[in-house]
Amino acid sequence: MVEVRGVGYRVGDVAILDGVDAAFAAGRFNVILGPNGAGKSTLLRIAAGLVAPSAGEVRLGGRALSSFEPEELARTRAVLSQHVELAFPLPVADVVLMGRYPHYGRVPTARDREIQARALELVGMAHKRDQAYPTLSGGEKQKVQLARVLAQIWNYDEPRRLTYLFLDEPTSSLDVRYQLHLLDVARDLLAYECTVVAILHDINVALRYGDTFLVLERGRVAAAATGPDAITAELLERVFGVRAHRAIDPADGQAFWRFSLS
Amino acid sequence: MTIRRWPYRRIHALLGALLVVALVASAGIGAFSFSPAAMARYVGGWLTGAPVAGSDVLARNVFLSLRLPRVLLAGLTGAVLGVAGTLMQGLFRNPIVEPGLVGTSAGAAFGASVVFVFGTGVAMASLGALAVPVLAFAGGLGATLLVYRLSASFGKVNVFTLLLAGIAVNAVCTAGTGFLSYIARDPQARNITFWNLGTFTTADWRGVALVGPVFLACFGVALRYAKALNALMLGEDEAAYLGIEPRRLIRRLLVLNTIMVAVATAMVGVIAFIGLVVPHILRLVRSADYGFLLPASALLGATLMEVIDVVARVVIAPAELPIGIITAIVGAPVFLSILLREQRQGSAGFYG
Numbered sequence: 001m002v003e004v005r006g007v008g009y010r011v012g013d014v015a016i017l018d019g020v021d022a023a024f025a026a027g028r029f030n031v032i033l034g035p036n037g038a039g040k041s042t043l044l045r046i047a048a049g050l051v052a053p054s055a056g057e058v059r060l061g062g063r064a065l066s067s068f069e070p071e072e073l074a075r076t077r078a079v080l081s082q083h084v085e086l087a088f089p090l091p092v093a094d095v096v097l098m099g100r101y102p103h104y105g106r107v108p109t110a111r112d113r114e115i116q117a118r119a120l121e122l123v124g125m126a127h128k129r130d131q132a133y134p135t136l137s138g139g140e141k142q143k144v145q146l147a148r149v150l151a152q153i154w155n156y157d158e159p160r161r162l163t164y165l166f167l168d169e170p171t172s173s174l175d176v177r178y179q180l181h182l183l184d185v186a187r188d189l190l191a192y193e194c195t196v197v198a199i200l201h202d203i204n205v206a207l208r209y210g211d212t213f214l215v216l217e218r219g220r221v222a223a224a225a226t227g228p229d230a231i232t233a234e235l236l237e238r239v240f241g242v243r244a245h246r247a248i249d250p251a252d253g254q255a256f257w258r259f260s261l262s
Numbered sequence: 263m264t265i266r267r268w269p270y271r272r273i274h275a276l277l278g279a280l281l282v283v284a285l286v287a288s289a290g291i292g293a294f295s296f297s298p299a300a301m302a303r304y305v306g307g308w309l310t311g312a313p314v315a316g317s318d319v320l321a322r323n324v325f326l327s328l329r330l331p332r333v334l335l336a337g338l339t340g341a342v343l344g345v346a347g348t349l350m351q352g353l354f355r356n357p358i359v360e361p362g363l364v365g366t367s368a369g370a371a372f373g374a375s376v377v378f379v380f381g382t383g384v385a386m387a388s389l390g391a392l393a394v395p396v397l398a399f400a401g402g403l404g405a406t407l408l409v410y411r412l413s414a415s416f417g418k419v420n421v422f423t424l425l426l427a428g429i430a431v432n433a434v435c436t437a438g439t440g441f442l443s444y445i446a447r448d449p450q451a452r453n454i455t456f457w458n459l460g461t462f463t464t465a466d467w468r469g470v471a472l473v474g475p476v477f478l479a480c481f482g483v484a485l486r487y488a489k490a491l492n493a494l495m496l497g498e499d500e501a502a503y504l505g506i507e508p509r510r511l512i513r514r515l516l517v518l519n520t521i522m523v524a525v526a527t528a529m530v531g532v533i534a535f536i537g538l539v540v541p542h543i544l545r546l547v548r549s550a551d552y553g554f555l556l557p558a559s560a561l562l563g564a565t566l567m568e569v570i571d572v573v574a575r576v577v578i579a580p581a582e583l584p585i586g587i588i589t590a591i592v593g594a595p596v597f598l599s600i601l602l603r604e605q606r607q608g609s610a611g612f613y614g
Contacts, residue, residue: 050502050503070502070506072505073505074503074504074505075505078503079500079503081500084496084497084500086496087355087356087357087495088357088545088550089265089545089549089550090492090495090549090550090551094549094551095496098492098504099504101489101492101493101504101505101506102504102505106489130264130265130267131264131265132264132265152504
């Protein structure tokens with residue numbers, strides 16, 4: 001459970017976030033939605049402990065974020081960013097092993113190696129473990145980063161340990177197949193009591209994967225809802241400034257949205 | 263591109279063996295040449311305090327008080343510059359960075375020139391023999407910090423700003439050094455000139471005793487940051503998510519690195535390009551993992567420096583070529599080829 005209490009963030013006179021309250025539930029896929037500039041990324045960076053808020057506080061599992069030691073926090077939560085590039089030719093397996101850095105001293109244990117191998121297997125990149133990271137395609141790079149982030153918090157043999165996974169627009173540069181694959185892997189973590197918090201741009205993808213939704217608008221909470229049915233056409237039209245049409249897929253009876261400008 | 267899986271230990275052992283060969287060769291070759299057996303006898307005699315045959319005294323003294331300290335100082339300096347280049351490239355996340363480019367060497371040279379010219383002043387006298395290393399450290403750290411601050415914004419190092427800031431800071435330091443040598447009297451000016459080109463002719467045991475412990479201490483500390491440097495490759499934010507405090511790491515490594523470079527530079531002068539070439543070769547051979555790179559760059563840096571020092575001694579014998587001239591002739595083409603390759607690969611390798 002991630003609790004965000006009265007969080008504000010100002011840069012000079014500009015309020016990026018203002019009095020944001022939110023609760024991201026454990027074992028749930030929590031989605032943050034909102035137009036560009038609504039403060040989604042800033043909220044995620046504050047909730048993940050990278051940036052200190054100007055006002056309010058964040059609690060992970062009931063404990064104030066500021067009370068965590070850096071390495072302890074790194075063993076508890078992981079963040080997958082949009083693009084991660086490397087200037088130097090490191091093999092894929094070494095990049096994934098970085099996820100275990102907060103867990104070991106100088107030499108990785110057999111368990112660290114095991115988690116590294118399983119994470120690579122899980123994202124389907126085990127066959128490229130010796131390839132140089134900078135020579136991968138964009139989609140492959142993101143899979144490797146996902147494996148690294150999984151290795152950081154995924155302790156397959158301790159299912160009860162609370163962990164948190166933050167995804168900052170993880171699929172924005174990926175084609176549709178990679179997108180679905182990546183989000184499926186993230187969803188599988190929910191079985192390990194992981195709290196997943198994701199910023200997603202594609203509303204149809206968000207509604208399909210998400211359990212709870214936090215809609216931000218100009219640094220404030222516009223809506224907090226559980227279940228895809230709680231997102232209404234009226235809300236989407238107001239926040240995003242578009243026309244929204246809800247339609248039903250005749251194949252499986254699921255709702256999806258189409259958008260137009262007028 | 264697939265990366266080779268040779269064990270790190272095997273490569274380190276191979277580099278270690280190469281270094282031993284280079285050390286023995288470098289100790290044996292020169293105006294006086296010594297056979298390995300003679301060298302073993304001198305060193306053995308020195309360690310056990312055994313008496314020497316009369317005809318052997320001169321050769322023994324030349325070896326023990328001139329050749330041996332020179333060879334050791336060259337190796338240590340090479341190791342310092344190799345490790346420093348590796349650390350700097352890690353901090354700046356860029357393969358073209360080395361102490362000469364980011365102002366460390368020019369800043370240190372300026373600091374040292376101040377001592378050469380005003381060395382008789384009261385403030386300097388209180389520092390004694392440490393005046394050159396201390397002022398070289400101050401100058402080197404100031405210049406490097408300035409270049410880093412100018413080129414790193416929003417957690418990323420911009421390569422164009424880095425190059426431009428490096429040019430500007432280097433120009434200021436070089437102008438300062440130039441001004442000092444202009445107002446200096448002849449012996450001081452000659453000191454500055456020799457020093458700017460790098461030389462091992464003045465090597466003595468005092469230099470070995472200073473550079474050796476400083477290198478070992480700094481290298482030992484740097485090894486503990488291998489994981490953190492690897493994580494920093496992902497960028498400052500990602501490193502922070504892995505529990506590393508990037509700002510603190512960068513500050514510490516900059517200081518550590520400048521101590522090493524300033525002390526070595528204070529003893530032998532400015533030697534460019536070793537710090538650039540060494541990590542570059544090692545990345546091509548095996549991997550960019552700092553757990554591998556740091557020890558390997560110490561070994562390869564030392565080996566290269568021995569080879570270059572031998573060349574400096576024999577190529578225009580009985581005179582000697584300044585070290586900096588050789589490293590520049592060898593290093594500049596390597597630098598240009600890295601630059602070209604990076605450019606062809608597009609922006610992937612650069613944080614531009």
